[in-house]
Amino acid sequence: MDTQQNTALTRALAEVPGPLPTSGVIHIAIPHTDRFTVVGNHLAQHPDLSCTAVGIAVRIQSLPQGIEIGIKALAARCREGEKRIAAALRELEAFGYLQRVRDRLPSGRVITRTIFCNQPTALVRSGPTAPQQLAAPAPHPAPAQVPMPAPATAPAPAPAPPPGPDMPALPPVPPPPLFAAHPAPLFVPLVPPPTAPKPPPAPLPRPDELTPELDRAATALLSDLRRHAPQLTLSETDVRQLVPGVAAWLERAARPDAVRRILTTDLPHPLRHPAKLLKHRLTALLPPPLPGSHDLTAPARPRITVTPFQTCDDCDRAFRSPAPGRCRDCRERRTEDVRAAA
Template structure:
């Protein structure tokens, strides 16, 4: 008889998911299946809830702060926050601080039951176990004597139960509200004489930035807002090539707010130009009326040699 050959595997392979798990010892967050397998929450809301629960206490979880850390848009993050509020995983309240400004206080719940109670789940310290009573040491035996008749003892009063102190309730730790105010951004530079030709050249330069960097595509409102600053650069003897290089060099990736970046560079990298004191300004170049050579002087006229030659001719 020939040796039997095995054609099919001994067991059928499963078509479902296969988990390969490693035990986490540091840097992990416990998430319940009621959140990860929620039937009505979107995947964006579930992922945002896990992200918020993994943050340390006091971290900023506003829409602007989340947009800076996550690749999602403001509209998607706002919709996910509303879902988490609807199903009890998040609670946002507006409060007025000591500085008079209105702040948003956000409380994250790791279970909807904590939100239904209206408070966080505090951790209680277990009461220490009572120490075992020590058995008394038996005294040495005395010689047995006949008992003397004694009066019957009066019945002892029943012990009154001692009132138990109320259990210590740990108040939930509230997230501190940030009160530090950010300094306002410096004002955008403005030209001294905003002529129509100057403003048109500034707008044309801003419109053409997208040809060098596609991420610098600006809206009409952004161009109208930034054009005066570019015109101020032109007034300070900055060439269009130098302005374009200052605005497009070493761009961050990804660039989410191109108008804010251009505003910062137009303000922080503003050249000195004509803003120097008069003692440090270079006199303009003039062409000599006699020899047509270039020389520096505040007004047109003759160069030094021609002026000296003319004075010698007059004296002769």
């Protein structure tokens, strides 16, 4: 069996035109006669799409119209999980290969149509005629295949015969209203592509004041790390660069043994860049300053003055007043009696 395979491979390599390259891939292109789909290099070699997104796009392009291509439907057809498929669909939507268009049916019901375009850049360049071409149904789906060049002597298509006296002229077919009502807009990336520049890393923390005591303690702690983890053997240059970060920890009342434990626990194997790892941990795990004693004290609750109850000297009715006396009604009645007597 191995001899037959090697012989077939040798025969196929001998039929490859031109000298074979000494390195890299060698293509053995066997033309398909049925069940194939033409995939453009703009998709197969897209610099900003992940391989998962390219594979999902090829799978969608090979399916017939009307097939459900939601996340759960694709997860049932593919080995990738729903999260990877959802991320791939977002990539395709960001670069214009996949679009979701809302349309109203004659019955008044509003539906969402999922549209896949095999050449989104050509759709934008071609203007209003491209949507009509996109709406034409594909009769037979097929798996992916790189397009083969057409022969130089391809016969020209025969012109359509003019309508005779017995053949009435057909009325023009109006374009489908779906894409005419919703022209394809220029795509706007919804998520950053994988090749987008990453934000710069956070700077190494520094103390408010690098005193000689802090500098000496931080230098000793970094130089002593190799006793606890041989992978953390640092050069003198690395120690001087990391001293401000350790000093910031010590300034915030972090104990040296706690700092050492955080820097030496769960080290990766192999550890290629110990100084970069220590810089990341000193920056990402920096604790906040300890609060002062006044910050931990609960605020004093405001005192509420309560007016005591008094008993009226005339009617013995209870009322609130800071001093004994008469209630309001008795005071008003006594004032009226004095006025009447005058």
